[in-house]
Amino acid sequence: MKGRPEYDAVVVGGGPAGSTAACLLAEAGHSVALLERRTYPRNKVCGGCLSQKTVRFLDRVFSLPVPALRQAGLLDFTGTGYALYIGSRRILTEDLDEPVYFTGRERYDAFLAKMAARAGAEVHTGAEAAGIDHARRTVTTSDGDRYSARVIIGADGVHSRVRRTLPQSVVDRKRWQNNLGWTLELAIPRREAETLVNEDGPIRLDDGLATPHLILAACRWGYGWVFPNREAIIVGIGGLLSANGGNLRDTFEAFLKSVGLSAFAARKPAGYLLPLGNYIPSPAHEGTVLVGDAGGFTGPLLGEGIFYAHRTAELAAHAADRHLTAGAPLAATYTALLRRRLIPELRAETALRNFVYRCLDARMHAPLAAFMRATNTLVIDAVQGTRSFRGFLRDDDLHSAIW
Numbered sequence: 001m002k003g004r005p006e007y008d009a010v011v012v013g014g015g016p017a018g019s020t021a022a023c024l025l026a027e028a029g030h031s032v033a034l035l036e037r038r039t040y041p042r043n044k045v046c047g048g049c050l051s052q053k054t055v056r057f058l059d060r061v062f063s064l065p066v067p068a069l070r071q072a073g074l075l076d077f078t079g080t081g082y083a084l085y086i087g088s089r090r091i092l093t094e095d096l097d098e099p100v101y102f103t104g105r106e107r108y109d110a111f112l113a114k115m116a117a118r119a120g121a122e123v124h125t126g127a128e129a130a131g132i133d134h135a136r137r138t139v140t141t142s143d144g145d146r147y148s149a150r151v152i153i154g155a156d157g158v159h160s161r162v163r164r165t166l167p168q169s170v171v172d173r174k175r176w177q178n179n180l181g182w183t184l185e186l187a188i189p190r191r192e193a194e195t196l197v198n199e200d201g202p203i204r205l206d207d208g209l210a211t212p213h214l215i216l217a218a219c220r221w222g223y224g225w226v227f228p229n230r231e232a233i234i235v236g237i238g239g240l241l242s243a244n245g246g247n248l249r250d251t252f253e254a255f256l257k258s259v260g261l262s263a264f265a266a267r268k269p270a271g272y273l274l275p276l277g278n279y280i281p282s283p284a285h286e287g288t289v290l291v292g293d294a295g296g297f298t299g300p301l302l303g304e305g306i307f308y309a310h311r312t313a314e315l316a317a318h319a320a321d322r323h324l325t326a327g328a329p330l331a332a333t334y335t336a337l338l339r340r341r342l343i344p345e346l347r348a349e350t351a352l353r354n355f356v357y358r359c360l361d362a363r364m365h366a367p368l369a370a371f372m373r374a375t376n377t378l379v380i381d382a383v384q385g386t387r388s389f390r391g392f393l394r395d396d397d398l399h400s401a402i403w
């Protein structure tokens with residue numbers, strides 16, 4: 001077993017959450033090791049949709065406004081409107097006041113990891129964390145390297161090994177499982193999709209395949225999506241495992257047919273777990289904290305997770321910095337930040353999720369459609385981050401700086 005010098009922080013996992021935490025801590029002058037089990041560029045099953053709150057985060061925290069993101073080749077497609085369906089019935093076609101963007105995760109994640117390295121973090125790829133000793137604050141990799149640190153940040157995604165080593169008093173495993181989602185997603189090369197899309201199904205995709213489509217009731221307690229990108233059309237469904245079971249393959253085929261893409265039914269979609277409301281309210285133990293998917297932090301209604309990966313990493317990095325520089329208690333500081341800045345929002349979004357999916361379970365499609373038409377701009381503002389899900393009020397504090 002090879003020992004290494006003690007670091008201020010070891011970050012396990014180099015997705016958006018891990019790279020954000022590593023970058024911010026390194027910028028603050030701390031010694032950081034980022035352990036990523038794969039090598040970049042690596043893909044992550046994802047629709048790649050960046051809402052305005054994500055784009056604003058990148059500008060505020062990394063000084064990367066939209067033109068800089070574009071120049072770095074991170075914005076592949078711009079969505080200026082959307083279509084919303086309940087089953088096969090279109091209930092809304094709207095322009096967006098501010099666009100959403102679509103990225104490719106290979107490039108997005110590699111770019112962020114490079115940024116963390118440039119800030120001074122040691123980025124170790126091919127380094128899989130295999131054992132975590134929370135009391136001794138060490139992480140041992142499958143190659144036998146041992147990293148010790150004053151803080152461990154678990155950013156290793158929905159399958160998180162770091163989370164699995166935390167006690168039941170921190171991770172309520174029943175609640176975790178009850179709100180865990182299962183997704184299937186297929187990236188269809190744009191040229192093929194444009195050639196083979198037909199009008200067999202009840203849902204007509206627009207001619208240029210340029211409009212993001214969201215289809216409620218494509219599966220239970222979840223939805224289907226058709227997201228445009230430059231080179232591909234991303235088609236997926238995802239919903240709670242507890243409502244759908246783990247086999248959505250037939251449902252996915254039916255979904256492809258409904259959007260006129262039955263020509264691709266024989267292709268194997270990628271399956272991936274997705275947190276859908278199973279955020280852990282106090283994801284901290286000894287010197288370890290969880291961020292991003294590892295802690296279940298995605299929007300419970302849509303499963304949007306890139307923003308929450310960045311934001312929880314920012315909060316955790318701040319708590320770790322206070323701990324390292326001023327001796328503030330790590331767990332209490334992080335939990336307090338989450339409680340003030342994020343959990344109320346996630347709780348309100350969960351309430352909306354429950355309302356929407358209970359209406360669908362009760363087949364109350366017409367009243368739900370009326371509700372969605374009436375609240376549409378408010379919900380979009382909340383997704384884009386200019387309003388809170390709590391009463392749809394304006395809330396400038398939600399996404400503001402904490403350092």
Ligand SMILES: Cc1cc2nc3c(=O)[nH]c(=O)nc-3n(C[C@H](O)[C@H](O)[C@H](O)COP(=O)(O)OP(=O)(O)OC[C@H]3O[C@@H](n4cnc5c(N)ncnc54)[C@H](O)[C@@H]3O)c2cc1C
Nearest residue numbers: 013015016017037046047048049129156157292293305306
């Ligand atoms: C089908 C699907 C579609 C989605 N679409 C969207 C979307 O359009 N927009 C959006 O905002 N969100 C979307 N999400 C959610 C989003 O992908 C996640 O929320 C986001 O990737 C979370 O980032 P993260 O950094 O926490 O975890 P990840 O991105 O999963 O990164 C975790 C990293 O940890 C590494 N790792 C894992 N285990 C270890 C280990 N033991 N040791 C070292 N490294 C390890 C992994 O290799 C990986 O690089 C989607 C998710 C799914 C499944």
